[in-house]
Amino acid sequence: MNIQLKAEYEQFIQNRIATGRYExxxxxxxxxxxxxxxxxxxxxxxxxxxxQKLAAGLASIEHGDMLDSQVVMARLEEKLSLKM
Structure with a gap:
């Protein structure tokens, strides 16, 4: 297989060979x-x-297993205040 490479890729390859890690x-x-x-x-x-996580989340929403956005924000604010 013959491949045409841009000059910068050819230089990159030559630089890798020059390190001695590649023959x-x-x-x-x-x-x-x-x-x-x-x-x-x-x-x-x-x-x-x-x-899979999205499917599980959507299934939870369809079953009504979700939190009100205000509850979520209050929990986040509480966690952040405990870290400070």
Missing amino acids: NAEDVIIKALTLLEEWEKGYQEWEEETQ
Whole structure:
């Protein structure tokens, strides 16, 4: 596979090789792709957890399990005053 990179990316790769941590451009790119894969997996897990939390919250609202905004604000103010 041949890839055209912008000059700044080529320089970045060369700088990484110059540190001695990587032997060649392929090593740098493999590391970058591995990190991207890990990040995307983490993002996907976060997204799934967030969707589950939203679904649970919406279900609670539908069942009437919610607090009045004044109660929420009073509890927040109480917590903040205890920390000061």
